[in-house]
Amino acid sequence: MAIQPAHNICPLCKESAREQSSGFLRYFECQRCGDFDVDQLSGNTLYYHEQAHRFSGFTREETESDKDPVRLRQKNFNIILQQLPEDDDLETKCLKLLLHVLRKSAHLGAVVNLRGLLDYPITYSRNVDEFEFIVDEVVARGLLRTVGTAAEMGAHSVVLTTAGRNAVSRKSFAESSDAFVAMWFHPKLNSVYLDGIEPAIRDTGYNPIKVDNLHFLTKIDEKIVELIRACRFVVADFTGNRGGVYFEAGLAMAWEKPVIWLCRRSRISRVHFDTRQFNHIAWDTPMDLRRQLVDRIRNTIGGR
Numbered sequence: 001m002a003i004q005p006a007h008n009i010c011p012l013c014k015e016s017a018r019e020q021s022s023g024f025l026r027y028f029e030c031q032r033c034g035d036f037d038v039d040q041l042s043g044n045t046l047y048y049h050e051q052a053h054r055f056s057g058f059t060r061e062e063t064e065s066d067k068d069p070v071r072l073r074q075k076n077f078n079i080i081l082q083q084l085p086e087d088d089d090l091e092t093k094c095l096k097l098l099l100h101v102l103r104k105s106a107h108l109g110a111v112v113n114l115r116g117l118l119d120y121p122i123t124y125s126r127n128v129d130e131f132e133f134i135v136d137e138v139v140a141r142g143l144l145r146t147v148g149t150a151a152e153m154g155a156h157s158v159v160l161t162t163a164g165r166n167a168v169s170r171k172s173f174a175e176s177s178d179a180f181v182a183m184w185f186h187p188k189l190n191s192v193y194l195d196g197i198e199p200a201i202r203d204t205g206y207n208p209i210k211v212d213n214l215h216f217l218t219k220i221d222e223k224i225v226e227l228i229r230a231c232r233f234v235v236a237d238f239t240g241n242r243g244g245v246y247f248e249a250g251l252a253m254a255w256e257k258p259v260i261w262l263c264r265r266s267r268i269s270r271v272h273f274d275t276r277q278f279n280h281i282a283w284d285t286p287m288d289l290r291r292q293l294v295d296r297i298r299n300t301i302g303g304r
């Protein structure tokens with residue numbers, strides 16, 4: 001039988017951290033993994049989880065972005081992991097490092113201090129050795145410049161170069177592989193998503209992001225804005241005429257993201273007068289929708 005993890009030991013990185021408990025909930029403030037909470041059972045599972053380092057990356061990233069503490073719950077582990085960089089995804093790990101340095105840079109040319117022993121989760125790394133590898137890679141590409149000498153293992157003082165700054169803004173938006181899906185979250189539309197929209201997006205090489213899969217993460221409205229800001233394009237289905245779908249499509253248009261407009265054929269006359277002129281895909285069945293959506297993505301955005 002597995003040994004129960006001790007109090008004040010972070011279940012993600014297994015190092016000491018501040019812990020407070022309240023009933024079944026455990027709140028952690030970890031210098032490596034940031035702020036998060038877990039229930040008793042999820043904490044025990046995480047402690048022995050093979051992918052714990054990827055959760056560390058996520059909780060640290062959310063904390064660095066001043067989000068509310070992540071709530072880690074066992075029933076959502078797989079859904080969370082699907083959104084996170086894979087272990088061998090070097091490009092995303094390099095980008096995470098650059099975004100962190102950008103966030104910490106108060107001005108052009110600012111020196112940012114990295115402490116690998118504490119900061120390795122920023123790159124979703126398993127340990128400080130992997131962090132070092134990623135720093136070396138980003139420096140070799142000319143995206144960061146190191147200044148001064150290291151005071152401890154894994155420590156670097158770095159400056160974001162102009163090439164690094166350009167790489168961050170270009171990669172994080174234009175090269176995103178995420179397609180944000182705006183639609184009515186009603187059970188009768190489940191198969192429209194599962195058999196129509198989701199496979200069409202995957203068929204063209206993109207990653208579908210549907211917010212009801214992420215409800216537990218943080219405040220939903222902030223998350224939506226951030227996901228739309230970061231995505232490559234938006235797929236918006238107006239069946240059911242939900243206000244939220246209009247809001248999300250409008251937000252995307254304001255940021256000059258492509259929007260693909262959809263509606264069940266029998267409901268298209270109900271689409272709001274102001275947006276009716278957009279070229280909607282009128283669909284009859286999920287299979288029909290899938291075929292049309294693949295064509296539209298390939299013709300207007302391009303497959304990956």
Ligand SMILES: [Zn+2]
Pocket residue numbers: 010011012013014015017030031032033034056
């Ligand atoms: Zn930790």
